[in-house]
Amino acid sequence: MEIGKKLFIALVVIAVMAGAYGISLNITHPAHIQSSGSSGPVAITLVITTENYYNTTTGQQPHYYLLQNGSLRSTSTITFPDNENITLTIICYDNGTAYPLGQAQNNIGDGAGQASLYDVNGTVGNVVKVINNTNVNSTSSGISGGSTVSSFPPYSVAHTFTVSGLNLNIPIPPSSTVVADLHFSSSQTGSYSWQCNAPCGTGANGWSGAMSTQGWMMGSVVVS
Numbered sequence: 001m002e003i004g005k006k007l008f009i010a011l012v013v014i015a016v017m018a019g020a021y022g023i024s025l026n027i028t029h030p031a032h033i034q035s036s037g038s039s040g041p042v043a044i045t046l047v048i049t050t051e052n053y054y055n056t057t058t059g060q061q062p063h064y065y066l067l068q069n070g071s072l073r074s075t076s077t078i079t080f081p082d083n084e085n086i087t088l089t090i091i092c093y094d095n096g097t098a099y100p101l102g103q104a105q106n107n108i109g110d111g112a113g114q115a116s117l118y119d120v121n122g123t124v125g126n127v128v129k130v131i132n133n134t135n136v137n138s139t140s141s142g143i144s145g146g147s148t149v150s151s152f153p154p155y156s157v158a159h160t161f162t163v164s165g166l167n168l169n170i171p172i173p174p175s176s177t178v179v180a181d182l183h184f185s186s187s188q189t190g191s192y193s194w195q196c197n198a199p200c201g202t203g204a205n206g207w208s209g210a211m212s213t214q215g216w217m218m219g220s221v222v223v224s
């Protein structure tokens, strides 16, 4: 009886300790995952496609999309977090420039108060990485894949991603992937307009159609 009681108590103690060990494993395991590394930059990906149906008179137009969870979503409003390192990747499937070589240069760069359509502005270091220039038939010079650049040659871009209110200008060459590091301070929170400043739409100056339509070649940027 006495031995049986002791054995019973010993078994209870072992059972409680085993249980506590199991609980402590359950508690420490997720805690270990949480502390196993700092989070990297916030990744935001934009995709420019062509041949998007606009309407019967205009036909097809180029279009900026937000790539999110494997789907192409509207760029009417693009949100950038403040006080975070952001990696903005812009994948451009458009293989043409907005203005072909030889066309009136004085039409370019006077659109939205930008110093130049072709200069990188407002990114970390005022540079972008062109990690993939797949436009093998390009007649433009000075752009190659895998390079970090602060400006592009005149007439060499298909589109831009420009937020004048943030002094941000990212030129996008044809058939390319451009990566920009961004960082906005808390003093930059607010709502801004984004616009492609390479006249890629319709009309005499190329500023109609996609260029003047929310979520196509213009929209809002919210830093919050």
Ligand SMILES: [Cu+2]
Pocket (backbone or CB within 6 Å): 062, 158, 159, 160, 196, 197, 198, 199, 200, 201, 217
């Ligand atoms: Cu454009």
